[in-house]
């Protein structure tokens with residue numbers, strides 16, 4: 001990196017820190033925390049002793065960026081991620097700040113270093129196959145949203161907006177949503193995909209896998225398991241961790257018990273993990289699917305059976321160590337001869353809980369296949385790891401290798 005770009009970064013960071021102060025002022029908040037620069041970008045730090053469960057701040061509903069606060073300003077027709085990404089993208093480069101959320105938008109990162117912007121066109125062999133697949137799925141999701149927004153702008157004759165918001169601006173908005181939103185109850189059903197919001201200040205919190213974390217307080221709507229009563233929804237209140245915080249400590253959130261594959265693909269970072277870290281997980285679809293294909297017509301029939309019963313794909317090993325139930329189920333069927341109707345019935349019995357196994361022979365064959373899968377994973381990671389000069393990609397290969405070694409030694413292989 002040139003000195004020029006280094007000074008550019010610190011200038012940007014300086015501007016972002018000033019924007020943070022302006023945001024806090026605009027919200028009229030007096031805080032026990034402040035933003036500081038860390039190795040993970042900016043983060044939130046305490047500036048005082050903070051007792052457990054202290055209210056750190058409350059952001060009023062009108063200052064949260066979500067489907068409720070944006071809906072009055074746009075024609076209907078977009079889901080929450082499309083609408084918020086469009087709105088953010090619209091104000092990315094304009095000299096006029098957004099009259100609704102200007103101070104907040106000026107605190108958002110200027111650029112993203114995220115696999116969707118940097119790696120999406122790399123050859124598949126750079127990443128473990130399951131990471132490449134997850135990245136391709138993210139890319140598809142992004143394209144679906146961008147195409148939906150383009151269609152929406154046309155259908156609603158929003159030609160000025162269509163001219164203003166370039167794809168790069170929309171992608172910037174979309175990555176902001178994807179990497180910075182939090183769950184927030186806005187809809188009747190808890191599982192509704194639009195139950196999330198962008199939240200000023202809170203979105204500066206970095207992720208930790210262990211240790212005390214801040215916790216958003218359960219909102220009224222969530223407690224009542226009903227849509228919020230107020231038109232714009234409930235405010236969002238952030239509580240300090242359950243243990244006391246000393247001045248100068250970083251305050252984290254947990255983004256979830258994610259494997260590095262998910263952290264990398266969704267958020268653009270990894271957290272190196274110990275060989276026995278229970279987060280470590282490998283999706284082995286790219287190895288198992290060809291095993292069914294190699295059985296010709298029988299394999300195709302088994303694939304259909306697994307699809308119909310909801311067990312096709314999402315087959316994982318993890319470092320606890322364990323073989324997921326979904327993978328065990330698929331491998332048992334792989335080793336059932338389809339001509340043997342009794343064995344097929346016994347396999348179905350394992351799904352309904354009537355039986356623990358298909359047979360001893362079937363169980364041994366399935367275990368041998370798990371050992372084969374582990375051997376492939378270990379050999380592949382060892383071969384590919386030296387080829388990468390990205391420390392993040394190295395962590396992704398290491399995670400696969402550690403999981404495979406743990407599962408393999410559990411099997412005594």
Ligand SMILES: C[S@@+](CC[C@H](N)C(=O)[O-])C[C@H]1O[C@@H](n2cnc3c(N)ncnc32)[C@H](O)[C@@H]1O
Pocket residue numbers: 039040041042043109179180203204205206207208267268269270271
């Ligand atoms: C919600 S933002 C957190 C604030 C962010 N650091 C910033 O400067 O705006 C999430 C992003 O922060 C970074 N991040 C969060 N936790 C991290 C961690 N433990 N290690 C490395 N990067 C992290 C990643 O770039 C992630 O996409």
